[in-house]
Amino acid sequence: MLPKVNQVLILQVASSDEEEAKIEYKSRIADIQEGRLLIEVPMLEQTGRLKKLYLGDELSAYFLNEEGVKHYFSSHVLGFRQDVLRLVEIKMPEPDSITKIQRRSFLRVSAELEMAIRLNGDQRFIVHTDDVGGGGISFLAEGARDVKAGDSLECWLLLPYKNGSLEHANFKAEIVRVKLLESGRKQVMVKYISITDGERQKIIRYCFERQLEVRKQ
Incomplete structure (x- = not known):
């Protein structure tokens, strides 16, 4: 229907x-x-x-x-x-x-991936993700790094696939929440605000491969 x-x-x-x-x-x-x-x-x-x-x-x-x-x-x-x-x-x-059964549509996996960031069109630095998904990501930042909710980011996420190939997914994002961890580092939660279908599909492909890998462990 x-x-x-x-x-x-x-x-x-x-x-x-x-x-x-x-x-x-x-x-x-x-x-x-x-x-x-x-x-x-x-x-x-x-x-x-x-x-x-x-x-x-x-x-x-x-x-x-x-x-x-x-x-x-x-x-x-x-x-x-x-x-x-x-x-x-x-x-x-x-x-x-279309299904009569509710399911979690936003696939998200734990993954430590390298990502280059340009913060507010100015500062550039490298971070590692905490998790990755089709709707957003989170990454870890040093405690001294000045990041806050509402900051805009341009990101280049490095995606390694099972066949050995590497891809970069480029997107613009916004920080929605920053959480201070006991280690002194910050967990930064981000949503995509501008991403093409092609770039999103690169991320989703990685997530599915990663999910299958975890299930086999």
């Missing part, structure tokens, strides 16, 4: 902040065109706050059929359109990808 025009969607947006990733937003399908769902800007019902989305944001969604059964699917933001209302274009799910 595919989603239809005027159906309500309940959405979660991938984030490296687990609390943020759990928040559910309400939207409505305004139109369907060429494999894309055009939806209203998602809103947090309790407060009326609109959720700002970015190109490439990864989404987990569900809608209800006539019997009230929830149908879940994953998608991502393809673009934006200004009509009478501002609309968000997201990828239409394939029929066989």
Whole structure:
């Protein structure tokens, strides 16, 4: 069963902040065109706050059929359109990808990967990730490093694949939370704010390979 025009969607947006990733937003399908769902800007019902989305944001969604059964699917933001209302274009799910079973859509794995960062368009340094996922990452920084929530980053993440090849994934991101660890280092949680489909797929490919490797151990 595919989603239809005027159906309500309940959405979660991938984030490296687990609390943020759990928040559910309400939207409505305004139109369907060429494999894309055009939806209203998602809103947090309790407060009326609109959720700002970015190109490439990864989404987990569900809608209800006539019997009230929830149908879940994953998608991502393809673009934006200004009509009478501002609309968000997201990828239409394939029929066989829609399920009645809820599942964690944002794959995240523990991984110590090298990443080059440009902080606020100025400072450059190298860090190592703590975990990596399709919706965001976290990395470790020295305690003296001046990083804070809201800082913007440009990142080059080095991805080693099982076949021996190496790729760089380039993206822009924003720090959502900084946690001081007992070791004196900082754990920095980051969400992607500008990432192409191709770059995101590089990261997701690494995550799947890493997940399979861990399961075999």
